[in-house]
Amino acid sequence: MKIDLTGKVALVTASTGGIGFAIARGLAESGAEVIVNGRSTESVNKGIQQLQQVVPGVQVRAAVADLSAPDGVDAVLRAASRVDILVNNAGIYGQKDFYSTDDETWETYWQTNVMSGVRLSRALLPGMVQKGWGRVVFISSESACNIPADMIHYGVTKTAQLALARGLAKFVAGSGVTVNSVLPGPTMSDGFASMMKDEMEKTGKSLEQLAKEFVMANRPSSVIQRAATVEEVANMVVYVCSTQASATSGAALRVDGGVVDDII
Structure with a gap:
């Protein structure tokens, strides 16, 4: 199988390192133009330089913004007016006792992990539907199915991403646009x-x-x-973004090494 994304433009949020960078690299190696996003100019420039080193000739653009607030999403959209592939990877996590997790913390996690994807999808899906082709992927977590007792606030946002992706897949049904979730485990x-x-x-x-x-x-x-390695997670994402994955939509695809004890 040869995945060819030549001519496609991909926005990968939080793509200056880790899983996000591995996804950006995988998409670039498949021929896509990649928009690298991070919260600082320094981190984005570093990410772009690394991408250019490992994928010579890559077409790449910068989108510096913190996606935890609407104005940050607006800043990204100014740099990414036409996108064929949206990978919602931006997210935060951290252990915290439920009793000590105040409303502000819940709101911060909700805005970053869920609403950033809501806002970007709302803005970019119409263009994909109009063209009759597009890919939206939410990077969730095995914690969406296996809520960790020490990170309930995080697990709830990851479960919400699954619901959001499934709902959006149904919303754009029959349009040629697919929406899926990928659930990494320990990586x-x-x-x-x-x-x-x-x-x-x-x-x-x-x-x-x-x-x-x-x-x-x-x-x-x-x-x-x-x-898992970040590359193993990225491999699943790149496939889901490919033309070959056209019959996969509304799915929650686990790359968790079988951590979730479920056969479905």
Whole structure:
């Protein structure tokens, strides 16, 4: 199977590192023009430079904005007026006791993880429908199905993304536009690497070994019994964005290594 996205324009939110960057790279390697988004000019420029190094000749644009507020989304839309592929990857996470999670925290998570995707989809879907082709992907999480007790506020927003994607898929039914969710599980992202930095120095263990130990201690239902790489997550996203995935819409596709103990 050869995925060819030549002539397509892809906006990947929060794409300066981690899973977002891996998705941007995968789409660029498939021929798409990529719009890199991040919250600072420095991070976006760095992300673009890295993308240009690993994908020579890539067509790439910058969209500097914090998507947790409407004006940030408006800023992105000024740089991305025509988009064929929208990957809603922007999101925040963090452990917090439910009793200590105040309204402000809930609102921050809701605006960043859910409303950023709502606003971008509302603005960009009409153009896709008019052209008769488009792809919208929400990067959710296995936490959407397996709500973590120490991150209830996060899990709720991830579940909301599944509902939003399914509803939008039905809303644009028959248009040639597909809307799906991808649910990563434990992944060796930049954030995980930063979290494990001190432990790596203290124990001398590799990131892969520490990630495996984390999975076995905290997600023992994992079938692959290790963490995924960001590239493995990106591979699923790139496929869902391809022309070959035209019969997949309204789906929640897990790249969780089998953590969620469900056959459906």
